[in-house]
Amino acid sequence: MKILVCVSNVPDTTTKITFSADNTQFNTAGVQFILNPYDEIALARAIELSEGDKGSVTVIHVGEANAEPTIRKALAIGADDAVRINAAPRDSYFVSAQLANYAKSKGFDMILTGRESIDYNGSQVAAMVGEFLDIPSISIIKKLDIEGNKASLVREIEGGKEVLSVSFPFIASCAEGVAEPKIPNMRGIMSARTKPLEVIEAIEVEKLVSFESYSVPAPRGAVTMLSSDETEKLVSLLHTAAKVI
Amino acid sequence: MSVLVYVENAEGKFKKSTFEVVSYAAAVANQLNTGLTAISIGDVKQEDLSNLGKYGASKVLSVSNDKLKSFVNQAYASVIAEAAQKEDSNVVVLSNSFSGKGLAPRIAVKLKAGLADAAVELPKTEGNKFIIKRTAFSGKAFAHVELNSKVKVIALNPNSYQLQENGSVAGVEDFQANIKESDFGTMVAEIVRASNKIALPDAELVVSAGRGLKGPENWAMIEELASVLGAATACSKPVSDAGWRPHEEHVGQTGIAVSPNLYIAIGISGAIQHLAGVSSSKTIVVINKDPEAPFFKVADYGIVGDAFEVVPKLIEAVKAYKAQS
Ligand SMILES: Cc1cc2nc3c(=O)[nH]c(=O)nc-3n(C[C@H](O)[C@H](O)[C@H](O)COP(=O)(O)OP(=O)(O)OC[C@H]3O[C@@H](n4cnc5c(N)ncnc54)[C@H](O)[C@@H]3O)c2cc1C
Ligand SMILES: Nc1ncnc2c1ncn2[C@@H]1O[C@H](COP(=O)(O)O)[C@@H](O)[C@H]1O
Numbered sequence: 247m248k249i250l251v252c253v254s255n256v257p258d259t260t261t262k263i264t265f266s267a268d269n270t271q272f273n274t275a276g277v278q279f280i281l282n283p284y285d286e287i288a289l290a291r292a293i294e295l296s297e298g299d300k301g302s303v304t305v306i307h308v309g310e311a312n313a314e315p316t317i318r319k320a321l322a323i324g325a326d327d328a329v330r331i332n333a334a335p336r337d338s339y340f341v342s343a344q345l346a347n348y349a350k351s352k353g354f355d356m357i358l359t360g361r362e363s364i365d366y367n368g369s370q371v372a373a374m375v376g377e378f379l380d381i382p383s384i385s386i387i388k389k390l391d392i393e394g395n396k397a398s399l400v401r402e403i404e405g406g407k408e409v410l411s412v413s414f415p416f417i418a419s420c421a422e423g424v425a426e427p428k429i430p431n432m433r434g435i436m437s438a439r440t441k442p443l444e445v446i447e448a449i450e451v452e453k454l455v456s457f458e459s460y461s462v463p464a465p466r467g468a469v470t471m472l473s474s475d476e477t478e479k480l481v482s483l484l485h486t487a488a489k490v491i
Numbered sequence: 492m493s494v495l496v497y498v499e500n501a502e503g504k505f506k507k508s509t510f511e512v513v514s515y516a517a518a519v520a521n522q523l524n525t526g527l528t529a530i531s532i533g534d535v536k537q538e539d540l541s542n543l544g545k546y547g548a549s550k551v552l553s554v555s556n557d558k559l560k561s562f563v564n565q566a567y568a569s570v571i572a573e574a575a576q577k578e579d580s581n582v583v584v585l586s587n588s589f590s591g592k593g594l595a596p597r598i599a600v601k602l603k604a605g606l607a608d609a610a611v612e613l614p615k616t617e618g619n620k621f622i623i624k625r626t627a628f629s630g631k632a633f634a635h636v637e638l639n640s641k642v643k644v645i646a647l648n649p650n651s652y653q654l655q656e657n658g659s660v661a662g663v664e665d666f667q668a669n670i671k672e673s674d675f676g677t678m679v680a681e682i683v684r685a686s687n688k689i690a691l692p693d694a695e696l697v698v699s700a701g702r703g704l705k706g707p708e709n710w711a712m713i714e715e716l717a718s719v720l721g722a723a724t725a726c727s728k729p730v731s732d733a734g735w736r737p738h739e740e741h742v743g744q745t746g747i748a749v750s751p752n753l754y755i756a757i758g759i760s761g762a763i764q765h766l767a768g769v770s771s772s773k774t775i776v777v778i779n780k781d782p783e784a785p786f787f788k789v790a791d792y793g794i795v796g797d798a799f800e801v802v803p804k805l806i807e808a809v810k811a812y813k814a815q816s
Contacts (some may be wrong), residue, residue, distance in 0.1 A: 251504055256629070257765075259629075259744050259745070259763070259764045260763055260764070262631075262763070263554040263628045263631040263632045266633070267596055272628075284745070284747050289726045298700040301571050302816075308786055311660060320710055320781070329572070333698070335666065338606070339599070339600070339605075339606070340595070342596075347762070355536070363744065364586070364626075364628070364744055365627070365628055366611065366627055366628050367626070367627060368596075368608055368609075368782075369592045369596075369608065369626075370592075370595075370596040370606060370714055371596075371601075372596075372599045373592070373593050373594070373596035374596040374597070374599070374600050376597065377596065377597040377600035377601060378600060380566055380673070381676065382676035382677040383565070383597065384564075384593065384595065385564070385589070385592045385593035386589055386679060387590065388618070388738065388739075398680070401589070402589050402739060403589050403590065403682070403684075404501065404506075404588060404589060404685055404686035404690035404692055404693055405501075405685055405689070405690030405693075406560075406683050406685050406690075406762055407682075407683050407739075408679055408683075409680045409682075410677055410678065410679055410680060411677070411678045411680050412676060412677045412678075413676045413677075415674065416677070419580065420665060421738075421742065422731070422738045422745075422746075429805070432620070436785070442568060442699070446751065452603070453639060454599075454603070454604065454605035454606075454638065454639055454640040455606065455607070455637065455638055455639065455640075456636065456639060457603040457634055457635070457637075458622055458635045458636065459634075459639045460627070460632050460633065460635065460636045461624075461632065461633045461635065462631070462632050463630075463631075463632075463633070463770050463771065465671045466775070466789055466790075467791070468791050469787055469788075469790045469791060469792065469793050470776075470791065470793070471787075471792075471793045471794070472793070472794050473708050473771050473794070473795075473796075474793060474794055474795070474796030474797070474800060474801050474804070475804075476794070477651075477794075477801065477804040477805040477807070477808040478808040478812075480776065480794065480805065480808070481808045481811075481812045482812070483792060484608070484753065484774065484792075485812065488753070488773075488791065488792075490695075490696070490752040490763075491696070491720065491752040491753065491809075491812075
């Protein structure tokens, strides 16, 4: 089983999101970048499935050299080798085109991504790569098992779940339930330094979208505090003032 | 030129989010001075199809084919892209539902179209610019993205556009799509729907609880409050991590982002990662025994108190309200 795991480098979840004065740039000053939490889930499952000489796990990242600590973390967790495509990850279409271009001739049985990157949250990459490679893509899976020459997946749907059977090769985006994230151990951290990390130049991709500006949600009005005896008043306010029931 | 909207059905029925995308797409078509065509895949009653006219569709393409009985995103994307080409559509609109997330990117690649997903507003069309506001940073911010391509794909977040009912009936036509065998690498083996439960992403009212509830055995009152209100249930991450509640109820930056009319948070501290997933709720009620809980800072209504005392009273108050209304 030859598995490719796509990883992104995102602001730590505790980051307060702010922008430049003209609202066109995300302020990265002082922001800690981490391996996207969902990608940790994808990586953990890939490692489980390849354990005991059953395969190999390659991680790939489209990004600049400053993302290397995140790539090394993925190696420390247990990936065998890594690839970095050297370009700023402009948008999902660009990233997906790079990933697909790399994967097309490498014979991966399975490509895994996270459910979404917690910065731009497109949930786009898996399905885009699937389309570029003309292979099945399954978005937002909660379970992944191999059953002979097929994989059995569980996908989330509104108010339930769908059990799917998929032929190889395919790409899937992983959410909670697929695996528990793994914490790198000392041996992993040591060996990560010497595992191969190949840097590849990016291909040209047409620009279909551009980020014009950013804004933050409008602040809420002041809170109305009620005592624990005023539940009837609360219900009445929800009806008359908030008009939500 | 036209706008095409994909109308998703669940077991042959349209949901509110489908009417939202049709209303939204009709407004986009109006902005562009063109008409709206809807495409439906699967077996939906003729009457429900022509009813889409009410929300602004002038024509409905209906694709009914045994191979397309269950949702296979690869095959559905091919059909929708083919319809977009036949209809000469320059904008394709879908719901940013679980299925929509698997479809929209594939359609965008097929049509070489810029994609704006998680859209929350109508496009701003100044000059020949086409800018869409979408959520980013897990609900902590919005990004305004310009789609530069000739064809554009928009996936609209549920609960972010008001239904508009001012149209009439739509004409329904059969659409014979080209079915490619190679699009069926995925097979649906089984669908499990939690019966009589309101799906969280679609819910207008949400009752959510956190670690303050102490243990899974205490969720009966949360379920009851949700049921008297007609709300979906949700929880914080540690609660689903501990297995007290299923993962699909986990709300926040690493869970589901919701934007209901009402979000009631009970025994949840209001950590930044949790708030990211709920900040676009219209009204937030917080019940917490700690007056310093950060959740109160983003609440519209707050009660400082013990959940085990307040929630039963709230259930009674809601029951009384329902009885007299
Ligand atoms: C990478 C990462 C991602 C994360 N993603 C998410 C996410 O998506 N969603 C999420 O929710 N969290 C997320 N978290 C976790 C988050 O940081 C908080 O730890 C979590 O939200 C806390 O959950 P809680 O409020 O239920 O529990 P606690 O923080 O333990 O708060 C319990 C609250 O209950 C109150 N309480 C206790 N007893 C009672 C009572 N009897 N009556 C009323 N109130 C009571 C307390 O005053 C307290 O405010 C993430 C963390 C990390 C590191
Ligand atoms: N720059 C990147 N390099 C490699 N993989 C990425 C990159 N950005 C996103 N991904 C993958 O695609 C998934 C979904 O990202 P997105 O579509 O941006 O929400 C992430 O969880 C990653 O697995």
